[in-house]
Structures are given as C-alpha cells and as structure tokens.
Amino acid sequence: MSIDYNAEFPALRSGRIHMNHCGISPTTQRALRAMCDYAEDAAFRQGVSNPRWYSAVRKAREQAAALIHGEADEIAFTKSTTHGLLIIANSIQWKSGDCIVVDEKTFPSNWHAWKPLEERFGVRVLAWPERNHRYRLEDLSRLTSENNVRMVSISSADFASGFQHDLKAVGGIAKNAGALYCLDGIQSIGAVPVDVRACQADFVSADGHKWMLGPEGCGFLFVRRESLSALEPWLCGWMGRENFVRFSDQTLPPDPTARRFEEGALNLGGIHALGASLSLFNEIGMDRIHLRLRENVAILREGLATAGWKLISPEEPQSSCGISAFSHPEHDPERVVLALKHADIIATSRRGWLRLAPHFYQSSDDMEQVVKAVVESS
Numbered sequence: 001m002s003i004d005y006n007a008e009f010p011a012l013r014s015g016r017i018h019m020n021h022c023g024i025s026p027t028t029q030r031a032l033r034a035m036c037d038y039a040e041d042a043a044f045r046q047g048v049s050n051p052r053w054y055s056a057v058r059k060a061r062e063q064a065a066a067l068i069h070g071e072a073d074e075i076a077f078t079k080s081t082t083h084g085l086l087i088i089a090n091s092i093q094w095k096s097g098d099c100i101v102v103d104e105k106t107f108p109s110n111w112h113a114w115k116p117l118e119e120r121f122g123v124r125v126l127a128w129p130e131r132n133h134r135y136r137l138e139d140l141s142r143l144t145s146e147n148n149v150r151m152v153s154i155s156s157a158d159f160a161s162g163f164q165h166d167l168k169a170v171g172g173i174a175k176n177a178g179a180l181y182c183l184d185g186i187q188s189i190g191a192v193p194v195d196v197r198a199c200q201a202d203f204v205s206a207d208g209h210k211w212m213l214g215p216e217g218c219g220f221l222f223v224r225r226e227s228l229s230a231l232e233p234w235l236c237g238w239m240g241r242e243n244f245v246r247f248s249d250q251t252l253p254p255d256p257t258a259r260r261f262e263e264g265a266l267n268l269g270g271i272h273a274l275g276a277s278l279s280l281f282n283e284i285g286m287d288r289i290h291l292r293l294r295e296n297v298a299i300l301r302e303g304l305a306t307a308g309w310k311l312i313s314p315e316e317p318q319s320s321c322g323i324s325a326f327s328h329p330e331h332d333p334e335r336v337v338l339a340l341k342h343a344d345i346i347a348t349s350r351r352g353w354l355r356l357a358p359h360f361y362q363s364s365d366d367m368e369q370v371v372k373a374v375v376e377s378s
Contacts, residue, residue, distance in 0.1 A: 003284060006283050008360045009213075017366050019347040022187060022323050022357035023161060023213055028213045031274035035215065038269035044190050053268045060275025064220045064225070066282050067186075067212075068204065069195040073257035076221045076304035077271050084205025084221035084315045085113035085153070088182055091231035096122030099152040101143050101179075103165075106155045116152060133161040133312055135294070137169055146178035149328075149378030151180045154263060160350035162313035162323030162357075164192060167237045173202035173211075180230060186210050186219075190302075191322040191359075193286040195336050202227040208274040211322065211359070213283065214324045221257040226300035237263030293322050300324050300356055303371030325353040339377030345370055 006012050009070075011026035018026055027035075038053065057077070076124045078084040083310055100114045104127040108223040117123045126147060128140050130188065143149065152174040157164045167183065174181040182203040188194050190211030196204055204222040208214025223231070233254040241252035254260040294317055301311055304326055312325040327333070333349035340347045347370075348355045354374070358367060 003036055003280075005361050008280060012361065016344045016346065017362070019345060019356045019358055019370060021191075022162075022321075022355070023348055023361045024209050024216060025211070025213050025359070027215060027273065027356070028277045030280055031214055031273040034273040035269050038272055045317065046114060053272060056275060057266060057268065060271050060278065063275045063278035063282055065222075066233070067194075067278055067286070068189060069197050070222050070358070071225065074222055074225055074257070076223065076258040076261040076270075077266060078205065078207075078219045078221050078261075079217055079267065080109075080186055081205045081207045081219055082109040082113065084203075084219060085109055085184060087184070087221060087235065088118060088203045088205070088223075088231070089113040091234040091368060092151070092180075093232060094121035094150070097148055098123040099147040100128050100151040100153060101126045101128055101140065101147075101149055103128045103135055103158075104156045105158060105160070107159050107184060107187075110153055110155050110263075114151075121233040129157075134163055134314065135165065137166070137173065140170065140173050144173055144179060149174075149177050149179045151182060152177075152178050153182035153184070153212055155184045155187060156189075157192075157321035157323070159187055159323070159356065160353065161325050162321050162355075163174050164188065164319050164321040166318070167194065167199035167201070175349040176199050180227065187321055187323070190281060190289075192290050196224070199318075205298070207370075208270075212274070212277055213359070214277040215270050216273035220265050220272050220274075221258065221261060223261070225257075228256075228258065233260050235263045236260050239264050239266070245317055291358045293358065296325055296358040296360070296362055296364070297322060298369060299364055299367035301357065303368065304374060307371070307375045309354070309374070322357050322359065324356045325350070326356070336374060336377050340370075343373045343377070345373055 008029050010029055011018050061072045061075045064075045111341045114125050126143055140293045171181050180202045183201050185204045185206040188308035189206045202224045207219035240263050309326040309328050314320045333354040335355055337347050337349050
C-alpha cells in the first residue's frame with residue numbers, strides 16, 4: 001500500500017531528525033488526532049460519547065493482538081511495561097527453590113519485577129551471562145538444565161547494544177525445561193516481527209511509546225490463553241470481573257480472559273491513540289517495516305564505519321533490532337549527543353556508546369545527514 005509519510009508522521013515536518021525510537025518516540029498523526037478527539041469529547045461531550053470510546057478500546061485490543069499474532073482476548077491494557085511484568089511476577093504461586101532466569105544486563109523493569117520475590121518467597125533469580133555484548137543459547141540451556149527454573153524472562157532486545165534475542169530458540173529452551181516464558185517486548189515490537197505463537201511466549205509486556213510510536217504511559221500485556229490458569233487473579237478489581245457492569249453483584253468472578261488484569265478505569269485516550277498507531281503498523285505490515293528499518297540502519301553503520309566508529313551491535317540482521325551502538329577511541333559519545341542536539345538530531349548514549357535508533361518512516365537522506373553530523377561533531 002502507498003503511505004503518505006509526511007501526512008502520517010508529524011516528526012517529518014518538524015525539521016528535527018529523531019534517532020531515539022528506542023527511548024521515547026514522536027507519535028503518529030493518527031495518535032495525535034485520536035488524543036485530540038478524546039480530549040475534546042471529555043471536555044464537551046463527557047458521558048455521551050462513552051460507547052464510542054469503549055468501541056475504540058475493543059478495536060485497539062484487536063490491533064495489538066494482530067501485531068504480535070495473538071488473539072484479542074489475550075490482551076490486557078496496562079500503564080507501562082513494568083506494570084505488565086509486575087502483574088505476572090505477582091500472580092504466580094511461587095515455591096521456595098523456584099528459579100527465574102533473566103538476561104544479565106536486562107532493562108531494570110525486567111530485573112525489579114522478579115528480584116524482590118527472592119526475599120518474599122525464597123526463589124532465586126539467575127543471570128543469563130552476557131558475553132561480548134551477546135547471549136549464547138548454550139548458557140541458557142545450562143542454566144535451565146542445572147536448576148529448577150520456573151520462569152525465563154528476558155528483554156527481547158538489549159536497550160544499549162541492540163542485541164536481538166532469537167525469541168523462538170529461547171522459547172524452545174524454556175519449554176523443554178518446563179518453564180514459563182515472559183518477554184519485555186518493548187525494544188522489539190514495532191521494530192521487528194514478533195510472533196507470540198511461533199516463539200511460544202506465555203507473557204509479553206510492552207509500552208507503546210518506543211517503536212510502536214504511541215503515547216507514553218499506555219501499553220499492553222499479552223497472556224497466552226493456555227497460560228492464564230498459571231496465574232492467580234492478583235489486582236483483579238471491579239472492571240476485571242465478568243459482567244462487571246452488574247454493579248450490585250459482589251460475587252462476580254474474574255473475567256475468563258486477560259481483561260481480568262484491567263483492574264479499574266482505563267486510560268481511554270491513551271488506548272485509543274495507541275490503537276490508532278498500531279492500525280498503521282498493521283496496514284503497512286511488519287515485514288515491510290522491518291525491511292525499511294534495516295535499510296536505514298545499514299546506511300548509518302556503513303557511513304560511521306568509514307569515519308572510524310566501531311559498531312558494538314551485532315552485524316547479523318537476525319541478531320540486531322533497530323538500535324546501532326558505536327564507540328570511538330577518540331570521541332566522547334556524550335559530547336557527540338550534545339552536538340547532535342544543536343543540529344536538531346535527537347540521539348542518546350548508553351554504557352559509553354553512541355546509540356542511534358532510526359525508524360522505517362525516515363529517509364535515506366535523513367540517515368546521510370545524521371552520518372555527516374556525527375562526523376562533523378566528533
């Protein structure tokens with residue numbers, strides 16, 4: 001399909017080049033319009049338009065499910081990636097001696113969801129070691145074979161190096177060990193194709209403000225239908241009940257779908273905006289989006305390599321998300337990031353590396369301009 005990128009992406013009209021889609025992204029025009037529509041309704045037609053907004057929630061649920069090849073009844077809306085991970089971590093009946101494997105340099109949201117369980121329940125959190133900015137499957141196999149692993153929970157891609165896990169292979173190892181499999185998917189969903197069925201994920205949590213180009217503070221949690229029975233209905237409030245509109249009935253059971261984890265009033269404006277962005281992703285198709293993103297990544301990597309920057313991220317496309325991390329023996333990434341900001345290019349540094357994260361809607365000319373600016377600023 002043909003997409004008018006200038007119409008769909010306000011950032012392209014700003015004169016600024018955004019290279020931090022792995023951090024906080026500019027939203028789509030659709031998300032902007034949805035948020036404005038909701039705000040106007042809230043101001044002038046509160047109560048009258050409620051059916052329309054709850055219809056939008058249903059559609060957004062369908063869009064989220066379609067993006068990751070799940071089903072709509074497996075999606076619960078959350079306020080953040082952390083929120084979704086905490087729901088899972090606190091809904092399992094842990095036993096002393098259970099082990100949880102996390103990737104060693106996982107993002108803090110994934111670490112702090114599980115680590116407090118050690119003191120509370122006597123479980124152990126085991127680190128899957130990082131070796132030269134990579135994770136080896138044989139190390140995970142060893143951990144799961146030598147320990148009583150009940151959960152494998154990883155960041156789908158590393159937020160600093162851009163290393164993309166082989167989600168299907170990790171899922172196979174987890175299942176062979178009889179373990180549950182949980183993903184912090186925020187660094188992959190919207191950048192690379194994610195298929196929750198193919199990778200056998202039980203749970204996936206992600207906020208929409210990175211690669212999905214949605215608003216901050218609104219995300220979703222995928223709970224595989226077959227894995228729902230492994231969870232106690234922790235934080236199951238009144239809206240997480242079956243037939244919750246029966247306000248006088250205090251005996252309502254938890255909803256039989258993932259919606260049981262939507263405990264109270266929903267972020268209607270945020271959900272509608274996120275659904276609007278996801279509709280664009282589904283219309284274009286993740287294979288096409290990923291291919292275009294890879295083309296932009298390749299221009300950055302080739303240009304900076306010529307200028308003497310060393311690539312930290314994996315070179316193989318299957319092991320790399322949209323993040324490119326670079327180091328240089330003579331240049332301070334923090335100073336480069338500041339110089340880029342003065343040139344209206346938004347970038348970041350992590351672990352002493354320059355981190356660039358373009359997206360599919362940007363042009364090859366944008367990428368050449370970024371390369372030139374980095375060279376001139378270093």
